[in-house]
Amino acid sequence: xxxxxxxxxxxxxxxxxxxELRCNYSYGATPYLFWYVQSPGxxxxxxxxxxxxxxxxxxxxxxxxxxxxxxxxxxxRKPSVHWSDAAEYFCAVGASGGGADGLTFGKGTHLxxxx
Amino acid sequence: xxxxxxxxxxxxxxxxxxVTLRCxxxxxxxxxxxxxxxxxHGLRLIHYSYGVKDTDKxxxxxxxxxxxxxxxxxxxxxxxxTSSQTSVYFCAIGLGAGNTIYFGxxxxxxxx
Numbered sequence: 611x612x613x614x615x616x617x618x619x620x621x622x623x624x625x626x627x628x629x630e631l632r633c634n635y636s637y638g639a640t641p642y643l644f645w646y647v648q649s650p651g652x653x654x655x656x657x658x659x660x661x662x663x664x665x666x667x668x669x670x671x672x673x674x675x676x677x678x679x680x681x682x683x684x685x686x687r688k689p690s691v692h693w694s695d696a697a698e699y700f701c702a703v704g705a706s707g708g709g710a711d712g713l714t715f716g717k718g719t720h721l722x723x724x725x
Numbered sequence: 726x727x728x729x730x731x732x733x734x735x736x737x738x739x740x741x742x743x744v745t746l747r748c749x750x751x752x753x754x755x756x757x758x759x760x761x762x763x764x765x766h767g768l769r770l771i772h773y774s775y776g777v778k779d780t781d782k783x784x785x786x787x788x789x790x791x792x793x794x795x796x797x798x799x800x801x802x803x804x805x806x807t808s809s810q811t812s813v814y815f816c817a818i819g820l821g822a823g824n825t826i827y828f829g830x831x832x833x834x835x836x837x
Contacts, residue, residue, distance in 0.1 A: 642823045653815060653828040654768075661823050700767060704823060710775040712758045712783070712819065713826050717767040 612637045612703050616716035623691050624724045631686040631719050633701030642704040643684040644713060645675055649697045657699075660684065661706075671695070696723045727827035728752050731816050737835045744803040746832050748816030750796075756819030757799040758826065759783075759791065761812040768815065774799055806836045 613636045623629050635641055642661050646654040658669025665677040675686045684701060698720050702713040728751035738744050748757065759771040760783075770783030772791040780791050788810060792800045803810055816829040 644825070646828075653830045656825065656827065659823065659825060702826075704826075709824065710756055710773065710819070711781070712756075712760075712770050712773050712817070712824075714770075715760075715768040717765060 612641065612705070612714045614701050614703050614714055614716035616699075616701055616719050618719045619717070620720045620722065622722040622724055625693055626690050629686075629688045629691045629695070629721070631699050631701075631721070633684045633686065633716060634682050635684060635701070635703045636682065637703055637705075640679075640706050642706055643675075643677060644702040644704065645669065645673070645684075645686050646700045646702065646715075647671075647697050648700065648718075654700065657686070691721075691723055693723045693725070696721055727818055727820075727829070729816055729818060729827070729829035731814075731829040731832045733832060734830065735833045737837060738806050740807060740836055741805050744806050744834065744836075746801045746814055746816075746834070748799045748801070748829060750799075750818055753796050754818040754820045755796075756824060757793065758817040758819065759789075759799065759801045760815045760817060760828075761785065762815060762831075763812050771801065771814075803834075806834075808836050810834065811836045 615634045644659045645657040648654045660677045698718045701716045704713040730749045758773045760768040769785045774780045774793045814832045817826045
Protein backbone atom coordinates (compact mmCIF):
# COMPACT_ATOMS: atom_id res chain seq x y z
CA UNK A 611 0.00 0.00 0.00
CA UNK A 612 1.18 3.49 -0.75
CA UNK A 613 1.90 6.01 1.99
CA UNK A 614 3.15 9.55 2.46
CA UNK A 615 5.14 11.01 5.33
CA UNK A 616 5.48 14.70 6.00
CA UNK A 617 8.00 14.79 8.85
CA UNK A 618 7.36 18.37 9.93
CA UNK A 619 4.00 19.14 11.52
CA UNK A 620 4.82 22.86 11.88
CA UNK A 621 7.43 25.04 10.22
CA UNK A 622 8.09 28.70 10.98
CA UNK A 623 9.86 30.83 8.40
CA UNK A 624 10.59 34.53 8.26
CA UNK A 625 9.03 36.50 5.46
CA UNK A 626 11.45 36.70 2.57
CA UNK A 627 13.37 33.60 3.61
CA UNK A 628 13.55 30.42 1.58
CA UNK A 629 11.32 27.45 2.29
CA GLU A 630 11.58 23.70 1.95
CA LEU A 631 8.80 21.33 3.00
CA ARG A 632 9.69 17.67 3.14
CA CYS A 633 7.70 14.78 1.72
CA ASN A 634 8.66 11.11 1.61
CA TYR A 635 6.55 8.50 -0.09
CA SER A 636 6.28 4.75 -0.22
CA TYR A 637 5.10 3.21 -3.47
CA GLY A 638 6.07 0.10 -5.39
CA ALA A 639 6.41 1.70 -8.79
CA THR A 640 6.97 5.18 -10.16
CA PRO A 641 4.37 7.27 -8.38
CA TYR A 642 2.37 10.25 -9.38
CA LEU A 643 3.12 12.99 -6.83
CA PHE A 644 1.23 16.12 -5.86
CA TRP A 645 1.41 19.10 -3.54
CA TYR A 646 -1.71 20.92 -2.37
CA VAL A 647 -2.17 24.04 -0.27
CA GLN A 648 -5.07 24.80 2.04
CA SER A 649 -5.79 28.22 3.50
CA PRO A 650 -7.89 28.34 6.69
CA GLY A 651 -11.51 27.47 6.08
CA UNK A 652 -10.89 26.71 2.42
CA UNK A 653 -10.64 23.71 0.18
CA UNK A 654 -7.38 22.32 -1.17
CA UNK A 655 -5.72 23.93 -4.16
CA UNK A 656 -3.32 22.05 -6.41
CA UNK A 657 0.16 23.61 -6.38
CA UNK A 658 1.99 21.23 -8.70
CA UNK A 659 2.27 17.63 -9.81
CA UNK A 660 4.88 15.21 -11.09
CA UNK A 661 4.17 12.34 -13.43
CA UNK A 662 7.37 11.76 -15.38
CA UNK A 663 10.21 13.51 -17.18
CA UNK A 664 12.06 16.45 -15.67
CA UNK A 665 12.37 15.80 -11.97
CA UNK A 666 12.12 19.50 -11.11
CA UNK A 667 8.56 20.71 -11.57
CA UNK A 668 7.26 24.23 -11.40
CA UNK A 669 3.94 25.12 -9.90
CA UNK A 670 1.76 28.06 -9.14
CA UNK A 671 2.58 30.87 -6.70
CA UNK A 672 6.32 30.51 -7.28
CA UNK A 673 6.60 26.99 -5.83
CA UNK A 674 8.69 24.16 -7.22
CA UNK A 675 9.30 20.57 -6.19
CA UNK A 676 11.99 18.04 -6.96
CA UNK A 677 11.42 14.32 -7.35
CA UNK A 678 14.33 12.22 -6.05
CA UNK A 679 13.72 8.55 -6.68
CA UNK A 680 16.77 7.43 -4.70
CA UNK A 681 15.46 9.19 -1.61
CA UNK A 682 11.75 8.54 -2.24
CA UNK A 683 11.23 12.24 -1.74
CA UNK A 684 9.28 15.05 -3.33
CA UNK A 685 10.21 18.20 -1.41
CA UNK A 686 8.47 21.50 -2.00
CA ARG A 687 10.53 24.69 -2.22
CA LYS A 688 10.09 28.41 -2.60
CA PRO A 689 13.00 30.89 -2.78
CA SER A 690 11.27 33.70 -0.88
CA VAL A 691 8.07 33.30 1.11
CA HIS A 692 5.36 35.90 1.49
CA TRP A 693 2.99 36.32 4.42
CA SER A 694 0.19 35.02 2.18
CA ASP A 695 1.96 31.64 1.96
CA ALA A 696 0.93 30.85 5.53
CA ALA A 697 -1.27 27.78 5.15
CA GLU A 698 -1.40 24.01 5.46
CA TYR A 699 0.50 22.05 2.82
CA PHE A 700 -0.26 18.48 1.83
CA CYS A 701 1.81 16.06 -0.18
CA ALA A 702 -0.03 13.23 -1.94
CA VAL A 703 0.82 10.12 -3.94
CA GLY A 704 -1.24 8.35 -6.55
CA ALA A 705 -0.93 5.27 -8.70
CA SER A 706 1.08 5.74 -11.87
CA GLY A 707 -1.32 6.03 -14.77
CA GLY A 708 -3.95 7.62 -12.62
CA GLY A 709 -5.84 5.06 -10.59
CA ALA A 710 -9.56 5.36 -9.93
CA ASP A 711 -9.02 5.06 -6.18
CA GLY A 712 -7.71 8.58 -5.71
CA LEU A 713 -4.71 9.83 -3.81
CA THR A 714 -3.11 9.05 -0.49
CA PHE A 715 -2.28 12.17 1.50
CA GLY A 716 0.28 13.01 4.13
CA LYS A 717 -0.87 14.54 7.39
CA GLY A 718 0.17 18.00 6.37
CA THR A 719 2.68 20.67 7.35
CA HIS A 720 1.45 23.89 8.89
CA LEU A 721 3.50 26.84 7.63
CA UNK A 722 3.78 29.90 9.83
CA UNK A 723 5.31 33.09 8.44
CA UNK A 724 7.05 35.46 10.83
CA UNK A 725 7.16 39.15 9.92
CA UNK B 726 -12.62 26.21 -10.64
CA UNK B 727 -13.50 22.52 -10.89
CA UNK B 728 -17.24 23.16 -10.87
CA UNK B 729 -17.92 21.31 -7.63
CA UNK B 730 -20.66 22.34 -5.25
CA UNK B 731 -21.08 20.81 -1.82
CA UNK B 732 -24.20 21.11 0.32
CA UNK B 733 -24.78 21.81 3.05
CA UNK B 734 -21.62 23.74 3.79
CA UNK B 735 -22.23 23.66 7.53
CA UNK B 736 -24.43 21.37 9.58
CA UNK B 737 -24.95 20.55 13.23
CA UNK B 738 -26.79 17.34 13.93
CA UNK B 739 -27.55 15.10 16.87
CA UNK B 740 -26.06 11.70 17.56
CA UNK B 741 -28.08 8.93 15.97
CA UNK B 742 -29.66 11.00 13.22
CA UNK B 743 -29.08 10.32 9.52
CA VAL B 744 -27.18 12.89 7.52
CA THR B 745 -26.68 13.22 3.79
CA LEU B 746 -24.07 15.41 2.17
CA ARG B 747 -24.39 16.21 -1.49
CA CYS B 748 -21.70 16.81 -4.07
CA UNK B 749 -22.68 18.21 -7.43
CA UNK B 750 -20.41 18.66 -10.43
CA UNK B 751 -21.22 20.45 -13.62
CA UNK B 752 -18.91 18.82 -16.16
CA UNK B 753 -19.76 15.10 -16.22
CA UNK B 754 -16.45 13.88 -14.82
CA UNK B 755 -16.29 10.16 -14.29
CA UNK B 756 -14.38 9.95 -11.01
CA UNK B 757 -15.70 11.40 -7.77
CA UNK B 758 -14.46 11.10 -4.20
CA UNK B 759 -15.41 11.77 -0.61
CA UNK B 760 -12.59 12.52 1.83
CA UNK B 761 -12.71 13.54 5.46
CA UNK B 762 -10.18 15.84 7.08
CA UNK B 763 -9.27 15.67 10.74
CA UNK B 764 -6.45 17.32 12.68
CA UNK B 765 -3.41 15.08 12.78
CA HIS B 766 -4.79 12.74 10.13
CA GLY B 767 -4.69 14.78 6.95
CA LEU B 768 -7.24 13.67 4.38
CA ARG B 769 -8.56 10.14 4.33
CA LEU B 770 -10.62 8.57 1.58
CA ILE B 771 -14.12 7.45 2.58
CA HIS B 772 -15.63 6.24 -0.70
CA TYR B 773 -15.13 6.84 -4.38
CA SER B 774 -17.04 6.39 -7.60
CA TYR B 775 -15.88 5.58 -11.10
CA GLY B 776 -19.25 5.94 -12.78
CA VAL B 777 -23.00 5.88 -12.27
CA LYS B 778 -23.83 3.20 -9.69
CA ASP B 779 -20.15 2.20 -9.54
CA THR B 780 -18.70 2.89 -6.13
CA ASP B 781 -16.09 1.42 -3.85
CA LYS B 782 -14.83 1.76 -0.30
CA UNK B 783 -11.89 3.79 0.79
CA UNK B 784 -9.71 3.74 3.88
CA UNK B 785 -12.35 4.89 6.39
CA UNK B 786 -15.69 3.70 5.01
CA UNK B 787 -17.25 2.26 8.18
CA UNK B 788 -20.43 4.13 9.11
CA UNK B 789 -20.76 5.72 5.67
CA UNK B 790 -22.59 4.84 2.49
CA UNK B 791 -22.65 6.54 -0.89
CA UNK B 792 -24.82 6.65 -3.95
CA UNK B 793 -24.36 7.90 -7.47
CA UNK B 794 -27.53 7.66 -9.52
CA UNK B 795 -26.51 10.46 -11.88
CA UNK B 796 -23.09 11.41 -13.20
CA UNK B 797 -23.26 14.84 -11.65
CA UNK B 798 -24.27 13.89 -8.10
CA UNK B 799 -22.40 11.90 -5.48
CA UNK B 800 -24.14 11.57 -2.11
CA UNK B 801 -22.51 10.65 1.17
CA UNK B 802 -24.80 9.33 3.91
CA UNK B 803 -24.11 8.84 7.57
CA UNK B 804 -26.83 6.35 8.51
CA UNK B 805 -26.62 7.13 12.23
CA UNK B 806 -24.26 9.95 13.01
CA THR B 807 -21.75 9.60 15.83
CA SER B 808 -19.50 12.17 17.48
CA SER B 809 -16.47 10.54 15.84
CA GLN B 810 -17.90 11.62 12.49
CA THR B 811 -17.56 15.28 13.38
CA SER B 812 -15.22 16.39 10.63
CA VAL B 813 -14.76 18.40 7.49
CA TYR B 814 -15.89 16.49 4.43
CA PHE B 815 -14.45 17.21 1.02
CA CYS B 816 -15.84 16.09 -2.26
CA ALA B 817 -13.42 15.84 -5.14
CA ILE B 818 -13.31 14.95 -8.79
CA GLY B 819 -10.55 13.28 -10.74
CA LEU B 820 -9.75 14.38 -14.23
CA GLY B 821 -7.07 14.82 -16.80
CA ALA B 822 -3.61 13.35 -16.85
CA GLY B 823 -2.96 11.14 -13.89
CA ASN B 824 -6.54 11.51 -12.69
CA THR B 825 -5.55 14.68 -10.85
CA ILE B 826 -7.82 15.41 -7.89
CA TYR B 827 -9.64 18.72 -7.56
CA PHE B 828 -11.54 19.54 -4.40
CA GLY B 829 -14.76 21.24 -3.46
CA UNK B 830 -14.94 23.82 -0.70
CA UNK B 831 -15.85 21.37 2.06
CA UNK B 832 -18.75 20.62 4.36
CA UNK B 833 -18.31 21.19 8.09
CA UNK B 834 -20.29 18.62 10.07
CA UNK B 835 -20.66 18.69 13.83
CA UNK B 836 -22.36 15.79 15.61
CA UNK B 837 -23.48 16.67 19.13
